[in-house]
Amino acid sequence: MTGGRITLAHGSGGRAMGELVRELFLEVFDDPELRRLDDLARLEPAAGGRLGFTTDCHVITPPIFPGGDIGRLAVCGTVNDLAVGGAEPQALSCGFVLEEGLELALLERIVRSMKAAAREAGVRIVAGDTKVVRRGEADRIYITTAGVGWIAAGTALGxxxxxxxxxxxxxxxxxxxxxxxxxxxxxxxxxxxxxxxxxxxxxxxxxxxxxxxxxxxxxxxxxxxxxxxxxxxxxxxxxxxxxxxxxxxxxxxxxxxxxxxxxxxxxxxxxxxxxxxxxxxxxxxxxxxxxxxxxxxxxxxxxxxxxxxxxxxxxxxxxxxxxxxxxxxxxxxxxxxx
Amino acid sequence: MRYVDEYRAPDAVRVLLDRVSGLLQEIAPASPLQIMEFCGGHTHAIFRFGLHQTLPEGSVEWVHGPGCPVCVLPRESIDTAIDLARRPGVTLTTFGDVLRVPGTRQSLLQAAAEGADVRVVYSPLDALALAREHPDREIVFLAIGFETTMPATALTLLQAVREGLGNFSLLCRHITTPAAVRAVLQGPDPALDGVIAPGHVATVLGSAAFDFIPRDYRLPVVVSGFEPVDLLHALERLLLQRLEGRCAVENGYARAVREQGLPPALDAIGRVYELRGEAGWRGLGRIADSAVRLRTEYADFDAERRFGSRPTPASGEEPLPCGEVMRGRLRPPQCPWFGTRCRPDAPLGALMVSAEGACAAYHRYRGSSAP
The missing domain is CATH 3.90.650.10 (PurM-like C-terminal domain)
Structure with missing residues (x-):
């Protein structure tokens, strides 16, 4: 996947997009639910308790900074919102808005960093979406993550x-x-x-x-x-x-x-x-x-x-x-x- | 952090507080002593560290002077800046504090939301860098501040001249401290007992620049830094002068301030600026010889000359009591609009805009007791 840049074709739903999804997202995130390439992920709920659900958009500049990057941030942001609410984080979805011309190497680095952060947090990445906008219509990369986690019965924080x-x-x-x-x-x-x-x-x-x-x-x-x-x-x-x-x-x-x-x-x-x-x-x-x-x-x-x-x-x-x-x-x- | 921690050390502050309290007992003033800190940086520090709550009750009242440059920026300056920022091809740059200052119709922030190109910079050099990176755009820097920021603007201008950057210019709104101090002290009824002089301005101008205060107004003056130890030390020396019946300028900020100032900074100021004559101050009206403009040899870099300056809208002074607050005759909470129609999120007067404005400081740091 190294070399090259994101083109409008990577968001078109055609072959270029299929390659990006298979060779980068499926390969790196490596989750059976994601590999099904279905329109949704199916999760087994925990017995009892409640479902915690949250979402967070990430637009940070620069996308790589000392101690992290927008990918790590996107995973930690949503995991932490779940965790401080008393939920045990289970699964994340991620939506990418990519600017035409983004270096594929940068995207790969960010995606790998998301996987590493998810592994650290013990959370799966089970769904995703990618859109490409024309050069100048976004600043390189925005990532939105949503996450679910189980809140054990009896836990009440607020x-x-x-x-x-x-x-x-x-x-x-x-x-x-x-x-x-x-x-x-x-x-x-x-x-x-x-x-x-x-x-x-x-x-x-x-x-x-x-x-x-x-x-x-x-x-x-x-x-x-x-x-x-x-x-x-x-x-x-x-x-x-x-x-x-x-x-x-x-x-x-x-x-x-x-x-x-x-x-x-x-x-x-x-x-x-x-x-x-x-x-x-x-x-x-x-x-x-x-x-x-x-x-x-x-x-x-x-x-x-x-x-x-x-x-x-x-x-x-x-x-x-x-x-x-x-x-x-x-x-x-x-x-x-x- | 060196040069900060030792001036914030609680032990040192306690020793000074004891000494100041002792002096206050000795003086035993019939009514609270009126101490004016001219500089907005001092106002901010007094509130941030809660120093006004540490002195014996009823012994000292701090009178907050007009030394917050953002707060005294007249509406005309904002209007002119907005006019420039709206022109095609022009990017207006300035410090973040200026964005929320209300102009006649709107602030720069509101103008930006409507499409004017306004950008925040941390230093005039950032504006210069923008000019280099965007040769197709006109980069205007709205330069504000007292003598503290004048040298940086001047050196930036000289750098632009050296590089022959034809797309960089200044909207020069620098103002002078001594003229403003005079305007406040000359007014009726300042009834002050001492003045804490601004440490940063004195670093540039030299402590001697304030000699006129004891000479013309018979008031003791101590130049102070911005940490708790600095301010209490300055207060102690003001009280000592009073006990000894003296009036002089003393330098309580020796680690930064020399009697004759900073020659390279003064040189840059002298090369680039000349007195503008009378200038408008928000809340204080027009003050003679209180502002500077670029010398004619730098006319090419003067945004007003380059773009043609718009006639000042003939709007009278706003019917707000900001001037009374800046002269120390009204405390911020005594203003009828304080915290009601005039709030940090919706300022009517500029004293509510900048963190260094007396009203914003009162509002932000209002504790259990007012100073």
């Missing part, structure tokens, strides 16, 4: 379950993805040597859920809008004031540096491999231990707690005894970051 006194934990340093992608765009001329944290969180979420049970109130992966957006969403849903210790939130030195230079707040930058968890105070210590003993949560931290009800806002306590409101970022400071 920000409405947060109570005053509950503890807030993050599984690792925030803002890596946003800073790495900004850096990779070369607009900053900084070359800070950061990697995106893009990774599947299914295993970490499973471990936390198993250890805390109903003591785990809610999880979310802070992607667009970062920690700020998720905390505000949680506050709105539970009606509690959420209080965060600024010093406790892990932020890498290089991320802080990028933010200082650009006037950004690391709390607003997207992560693609970190989860925010809210747990019963009695289980906070155990939850932190579980996260830290997992390779994807080694740098987990307790960052704050839910305060009194009736004041749905997020407050950051500075290390000097002052505090400030952590308000929703306006619009998107960083377009096309995921």
């Amino acid at each position: 920000p409405e379950r947060i109570r005053p006194g509950d503890r807030l934990l993050v599984s690792g340093p925030v803002g890596d993805h946003g800073a790495a992608v900004l850096d990779a765009r070369g607009e900053l001329s900084m070359e800070v040597g950061l990697d995106s944290d893009c990774r599947p969180l299914a295993s970490l979420a499973r471990a936390l859920l198993a250890a805390c049970g109903p003591g785990l109130r809610a999880m979310r992966d802070p992607t667009r809008g970062g920690l700020t957006a998720v905390l505000n969403e949680f506050a709105r849903h539970c009606g509690c004031r959420l209080e965060v210790e600024e010093e406790a939130v892990p932020v890498r030195e290089a991320v802080r540096g990028v933010c200082e230079l650009l006037g950004l707040d690391p709390f607003d930058l997207p992560c693609e491999g970190v989860l925010l968890a809210v747990v019963d105070p009695a289980q906070a210590g155990q939850a932190l231990e579980v996260l830290r003993s997992h390779p994807d949560g080694a740098h987990a931290q307790l960052i704050g707690e839910a305060g009194r009800a009736g004041e749905p806002e997020v407050v950051v306590r500075t290390p000097y005894g002052g505090q400030r409101l952590l308000d929703q970022p306006l619009g998107d400071p960083l377009p096309r970051i995921c």
Whole structure:
């Protein structure tokens, strides 16, 4: 499949498209359901429980960045949405929008990366679709993934379950993805040597859920809008004031540096491999231990707690005894970051 | 992070807070001391670090000056930029903060949604790179800011001249700090007790550029950096001057600021700009000698001359109390529109637009107690 470029024929439904599907997608994704080339995939439901279903579009530029690429991101994005909702990810579909002229070698690299991420996450890729648009009508490659996962009977996660006194934990340093992608765009001329944290969180979420049970109130992966957006969403849903210790939130030195230079707040930058968890105070210590003993949560931290009800806002306590409101970022400071 | 962490260290901040509190006790002012920070960067830092909540209650009131360049950008500048961005073949570039500033009819962001070609850059050099990459398009950089950003624009222009880039030009809307400080201090009733002078402007101009404040207005001045330790250190030195009955310019930002400024930057400013004469400031009206334009030898790179400048729409000053806020006579929450008709997502006044604007800072970081 190496050499050559995507032409309009690759989306025509004719021979070129058949070759692309057989020689790249079927070959790499290697799934019996996909190989049937039917119009749908058939999955066996788990006994009891409920079905989790989600979708996510990915339009990131550049398509390859330190620590990942649009393919890995497309798999992790949907897997993580399922995982933080308490679903065990089972299967994904993927829709490709390709720009005429895209290098086939780049597409192959991205597709192989999707397969590797899917293997890591323990999820199958069982359905797909490809469209080609004329040069200039898209930017190289967009990928939409949808995913399903089983939610075990009795699992109930959601920000409405947060109570005053509950503890807030993050599984690792925030803002890596946003800073790495900004850096990779070369607009900053900084070359800070950061990697995106893009990774599947299914295993970490499973471990936390198993250890805390109903003591785990809610999880979310802070992607667009970062920690700020998720905390505000949680506050709105539970009606509690959420209080965060600024010093406790892990932020890498290089991320802080990028933010200082650009006037950004690391709390607003997207992560693609970190989860925010809210747990019963009695289980906070155990939850932190579980996260830290997992390779994807080694740098987990307790960052704050839910305060009194009736004041749905997020407050950051500075290390000097002052505090400030952590308000929703306006619009998107960083377009096309995921 | 060097040069940041040591100036944010909680221990150092606590020591300074103790010393400042001691001085405030000694001074025992009858009413809260009125300390003006001119620069929007300082306003932002005070709120971001919650410094206004760490001082003894009722001891100090921060008066936020007009030192946010985005906030004082008049509507005419936005209108002119939109006019250029709508022309076929023209790409208008500027800093991201400017996009949401309301013009007479709309903002650059709204104009872009209607098809005007507007792009955000992080530095004027990015605009220059665009000009190189797109020789078929006219790249205009809307240059704003005080003396802090003037040198970068000037050096970019000189680079464009060297390269003979015929498709690059500047819409020059740079403004000068000393003229604005004078305009605020001259107004009736500033009733200030001290001024924290802008560290970045002073890095370029030199601390001596603020000598006129103690001389003409009998006010103590300390040039400050932008970290908690810097700001508390500056406050401490203002209080000491007051206790000792002195009025002088002191340099509290010695790691960046020299008395006579930065010669290469001053040289670039002198080569490229000349005073424009009177200029309009949003909220403050027209101020004499408060803006610069390109010297005639760079007329080819002056977007207004190249594209023919549109007559300024004769619109009066908007009936908003922004000027009163910038002069320190009104606190943002006292404005009748604050948080209601004027919000960060739908700003009426420019103080609500930029993160460095006093109203946006109040709105974004409003904590449990107002400063």
